[in-house]
Amino acid sequence: MDKKIAQQVKTFLQTPQNIVIVGHKNPDGDAVGSCMGLYFFLKSLGHNTQVVMPNDYPNFLKWMPGNETICTYEKETEKCQQFFDEANIVFTLDFNSFTRVGDLQGVLENCKANFVMIDHHQAPGDYAVVTYSDVGMSSTSEMVYHFMAGLDRLDLLSENIATNLYTGIMTDTGSFRFSSTTPTTHRVIAHLMEAGANGTQIHNNIYDTNTPDRIKLLGVALNNMTILPEYNTAFITLTQQELDDHNFKKGDTEGFVNYSLSVLGIKFAAIFIENKQENIVKISFRSKGEFSVNKFARAHYNGGGHNNAAGGKSDKNLEDTVTEFISILSNYKNALQNNA
Numbered sequence: 425m426d427k428k429i430a431q432q433v434k435t436f437l438q439t440p441q442n443i444v445i446v447g448h449k450n451p452d453g454d455a456v457g458s459c460m461g462l463y464f465f466l467k468s469l470g471h472n473t474q475v476v477m478p479n480d481y482p483n484f485l486k487w488m489p490g491n492e493t494i495c496t497y498e499k500e501t502e503k504c505q506q507f508f509d510e511a512n513i514v515f516t517l518d519f520n521s522f523t524r525v526g527d528l529q530g531v532l533e534n535c536k537a538n539f540v541m542i543d544h545h546q547a548p549g550d551y552a553v554v555t556y557s558d559v560g561m562s563s564t565s566e567m568v569y570h571f572m573a574g575l576d577r578l579d580l581l582s583e584n585i586a587t588n589l590y591t592g593i594m595t596d597t598g599s600f601r602f603s604s605t606t607p608t609t610h611r612v613i614a615h616l617m618e619a620g621a622n623g624t625q626i627h628n629n630i631y632d633t634n635t636p637d638r639i640k641l642l643g644v645a646l647n648n649m650t651i652l653p654e655y656n657t658a659f660i661t662l663t664q665q666e667l668d669d670h671n672f673k674k675g676d677t678e679g680f681v682n683y684s685l686s687v688l689g690i691k692f693a694a695i696f697i698e699n700k701q702e703n704i705v706k707i708s709f710r711s712k713g714e715f716s717v718n719k720f721a722r723a724h725y726n727g728g729g730h731n732n733a734a735g736g737k738s739d740k741n742l743e744d745t746v747t748e749f750i751s752i753l754s755n756y757k758n759a760l761q762n763n764a
């Protein structure tokens with residue numbers, strides 16, 4: 425972390441502050457992990473701190489230390505509003521645009537507090553007084569570690585902080601396999617383990633909690649996989665009916681898209697999930713190598729993310745969305761065939 429950023433933050437945090445930490449809509453392991461890691465850190469510095477999430481997060485994250493203190497705007501709207509009214513400082517973690525927080529957008533836009541952004545996504549907005557943005561980072565959770573280091577307070581690295589940050593780094597790197605995983609990431613992980621993070625336990629808590637319904641839904645998804653060898657592309661579809669048949673719960677389809685990417689030779693993967701309630705098709709993209717799914721999602725699906733992982737949506741029905749996707753692919757044939 426930049427020395428200048430550290431100096432700015434130190435000035436902010438000289439005396440006890442009312443701080444709200446916010447993660448993005450549909451919080452994932454990195455959103456919860458980075459927010460809760462920072463929460464325990466700021467608490468130990470003596471600040472009055474509260475984490476607010478726009479909406480609920482999956483059950484497989486509900487063991488994370490301190491997560492029971494999180495206030496969810498969707499459920500406890502007035503209470504959350506009050507935290508923002510009283511805040512001097514708002515940390516926004518794992519996102520960089522107010523469009524990523526759902527119904528909280530207006531609250532953030534009207535909030536008088538000073539904003540601090542910690543985030544690793546592309547194209548950061550300019551709402552923050554302090555912007556710590558680094559697209560080369562594996563995860564926001566890794567950045568929270570560097571944030572503590574930048575403030576010279578790694579002495580405060582507790583088991584609770586370590587467990588949260590480890591979880592965020594592990595989930596955002598696909599268990600340390602994505603190309604964003606650097607030697608530094610592993611050094612950070614080593615330190616987190618020394619501070620009490622139990623890697624085996626965390627892995628079990630996150631990945632070995634499948635319900636029979638979810639595993640059977642995965643079976644349906646794999647059965648629905650279409651492979652397009654001419655584009656080195658594979659995609660999965662799931663209809664609302666298929667979700668309903670398996671008592672779909674938030675988070676159940678998390679990671680399904682990666683199975684397409686595990687097919688030999690596949691460099692570009694997508695999953696299309698019908699959502700009748702919102703009348704949209706939700707889409708996740710993954711890639712290997714140079715092909716930027718961030719650019720692809722921004723150009724065609726009102727979304728974005730990272731080079732190798734992004735999301736978007738379509739207002740067309742599932743069938744038309746897939747037809748359109750295949751026709752769009754023809755414009756990328758060269759890029760997908762030559763993708764290293």
Ligand SMILES: [Mn+2]
Pocket residue numbers: 454455518544562563564596
């Ligand atoms: Mn992240």
